[in-house]
Amino acid sequence: MTFIEKHIIELLQEKDERAISLIYDQYAAPLYGVILKITRNEAMASDVLQETLIKVWHKSHVYDPEKAKLFTWLFQIARNTALDALRKSKRKSDKEIQIQNRDVYPNEDGIDKEDRDLINAQINRLDKKYREVLETIFFKGMTHMEAADYLNLPLGTLKTRLRNALKELRTINIGLFIIIVSCLL
Structure with missing residues (x-):
């Protein structure tokens, strides 16, 4: 040394x-x-x-x-x-x-305009905090963790809001909920 x-x-x-x-x-x-x-x-x-x-x-x-x-x-x-x-x-x-590169409708043929308008109308009936969660997860394609960071929310809060938003969508229109889920899968 x-x-x-x-x-x-x-x-x-x-x-x-x-x-x-x-x-x-x-x-x-x-x-x-x-x-x-x-x-x-x-x-x-x-x-x-x-x-x-x-x-x-x-x-x-x-x-x-x-x-x-x-x-x-x-x-x-x-x-x-x-x-x-x-x-x-x-x-x-x-x-x-x-x-x-995320896009909710990468293939315009995957969902027709009527369904898209119906989905948007139903989602717009939701409280803003629920819309934000749905938009970041489903329409921007973020993971739960990414969405929580993006929205500056604790992960548990984000998941609770997502669950509540989906429940509310079910009550608004059960048929629409099925369309949304089928489009996202």
């Missing part, structure tokens, strides 16, 4: 902020290189490097020099943070693609 490594470890254990500066000076370039190789995006790599240093600071009490060299520990945190950022980015882009 080099003198600078020992010094950085001591500073980390003492929660001295100079440790992060020294880590940055000594290890930022190789860590950035690893992160960039994983993310393949310079902006993301810069953000991940910063997040890595924050994690190092917060997890400094966990580091044990007997288990791993300092760079190995730093490398592992950087690698895991980069992989997490990639997964998060992929989930976000998948969600955006799905939302953009």
